Amino acid sequence: MVPRILVAEDEEIMRITVIDHLRDQGWLVDAAATGTEAVEKLGSNRYDLVLSDIRMPGLDGEQLLERIKNQAPRTEVVMMTAYGSSDNAVACLKKGAADYILKPFDLDDLSLRISRLLEMQAVKARCVSLEHCCGSRRPIIGSSPAMQKMLRMISQVAAVDSTVLLQGESGTGKELVAAAIHYESRRAEKPYVRLNCAAIPSGLMESELFGHEKGAFTGADKTAVGKFELADQGTILLDEIGDMPLDLQVKLLRVLQEREVERVGGKAPLPVDVRVICATAKNLEEEVRKGNFRRDLFYRLQVIPLEIPPLRERGDDILELAEFFLEEFGRERGLTFELSSEARSALESYQFPGNVRELRNILERVSVLAPAPRIQLWDLPPEIRDTQSDAVEYACDTLAEAVAAAERKCIQRALVKTAGNKTESAALLGISRKNLWEKMKLYGL
Template identity: 75%
Template sequence: MRITVLDHLRDQGWEVDEAANGAQALELVKANRYDVLVSDIRMPVMDGASLLAEVKKLSPRTEVVMMTAYGSTDDAVNCLKKGAVDYILKPFDLEDLSFRIRRILEVQAVKARCVSLENSCGPRRPLIGSSTPMQQMLRLVSQVAMAEASALIHGESGTGKELVAAAIHYESRRAAKPYIRVNCAAIPAGLLESELFGHEKGAFTGADKQVIGKFELADQGTILLDEIGDMPLDLQVKLLRVLQEREIERLGGKAPIPVDVRVLCATAKNLAEEVQKGNFRQDLFYRLQVIPISVPPLRERGEDILELAGFFLREFGRERGLRLELSAEAAKALQGYSFPGNVRELRNMLERVSVLAPASRIQLWDLPVEVRGAAVQAGAEEAEVEELAAAVARAEKKCILGALKKTDGNKTEAAAILGISRKNLWEKMKQYEL
């Protein structure tokens, strides 16, 4: 019967392994990752209930379907209570078994998608920018997305590193699989290992139940380790092992768990300098930086400011039921500001202005004082240039009048004194209405 079921399931297009007893099955589970396990309840060496218990310890996400004879349905019900997902009575129709497995796989896919959506709640924001630095980066993102290698995304705070990571995931072959984000700087060092790799019940004080880590949740998908530069050194060693061995081990666990996860990392720190300071492992740095991606700061892509501002104002306008726009003076002021907080600062600024501005047309005086100050300074510099030109004109007019007075109005002699041609003198006299 085992061979018949094996052949039928393989004909459905699934990858299937088989084992003659529970002990052999357990060895396979230790070495591989399985979505579904179909097992008889009564077997030699190890019965189905014992196998179920061990599988749930090693691989909680593996669903177990039990096969049982008509006379032992009580055993099957007990297995359901212990974590089996379903049972099927022997003899059974092979198509019925296929239907049950297909339904289990569909539910697993929905669960994985829900985890990804919960973790990435909120609308996905596009990467906006027509500037040369931005277009170069977008081309690199498209190339990187189709690879499976790790990528290190670096850039100043507020440049949009998380958006770049999301773009890589959703353009990749893993787009339909989970996308999990972890901010290494926001989680206390003592809890970060459990957050990443999970823990078993009783692994430490307060661990009253088994917890699945982010790496397991991201299996088949992508995980973003944001602010990787803040990860403690002892945890960096374990991350390096995960990248090399492609398996994790829960806190308090007794066996490694294989995972298939693409790792993306983001940081605002210069990791090469952190390596020199001894704050970051050199071997992990080289392992992560297979493909480096640099996100340009907003001051290096100034032509994108108004494009971004228009996008944000449309977003905030929809929320308020208004059509928000910038006056020419406000737009010029934004373009003249350096934005040390990058795109995040621009977005937060416009969100605040969209709420506080008295009208839908945002004026210069609606902008923060630091932006207005930059505009005023630029205006003052322009005024100084105009005053210099006026001063030169006044001095030139005074010299011409002096030369004409000295020569009693003789233009040829006056031009010679001034060191210019008579024609040039005539043009200047006309300019100054002399």
């Protein structure tokens, strides 16, 4: 997005000269001839930087600076001052001005200073984004038809600014989809801020979302910027939106409609330009019928609804995901993990009620506890092993096959009980170690 600058200067020739020069640099520039006019423009527009003379009719530079820092703390302010008034400039720096420049000044020097401040502002925005989305920007793995369709939808949705509602079971990767939409959009270089509505007490959520003014409530010893202001020009993810209290749903609806927020204890609304993505594991239509969610907000959020498919509908992706996670855990431990054919079959047969999150947690546990880098069937949790054993049993058509399946299952259980120790397993089964080895080879164990 092109940076927007406000030039507050009462001297007409100086104002026009500076504005023309800044516009030649490719920036969007607005003008204000008085401090009062500057405040009015700040109330209706969002500026990346304000360039203001220290001595202005209506409001002087210091008063204007205080207004800016109160209304838009992230807006940079550069003060212009004549010779002999540098003390005032120093006072402005102490109050939050980013820089000051003495009149008369070189226009190229002014452009250089502004460029550096805008670059620093972009770095700060990226830091905010990294702080809030650390760990969420991971690749979306999956070549199944369901995931390929989802990836195409992400590309389509990222091209517009419409509100998106992500719905799906817990653990399906809604946060990854939200991050992918942001980083494929035109807002990719702007902040990406996340807020889990279920993790914050209802009494604190309004302040978290919209910020608060100093003295707004007990303990509010300074002005705090809310998540919507932090996400200005970027994207905000409201995770578990179905858990948002009804009274805040009304205020969120107003933010979506008016594109402005009002801090707790604030006296005036602040304009924001934020793309909103919401995610929930709940059925919001059902929550609307129960009276737990506002119908008008539901319709406002569901401009573009996306349903994230559960892992059981992405069978082709299970092994692809498993290999990705095992490679990740292997890098951390300096090992190369692989799955045996039985372990692969068992993973493919399991339904994964916890979806991708469950798969990842299982493989992390197995990578730590397995006695060898080659992961065997008995290294997997019982609920996954049993699925594979049942599959073998039900596949038997003849008595010989049934006997072989039972013998195979018996050997697997012995190996599980002894953590893969063949000598102990043979003793438990009442056969020799050589006989056990031959049967393991026969059954592919």
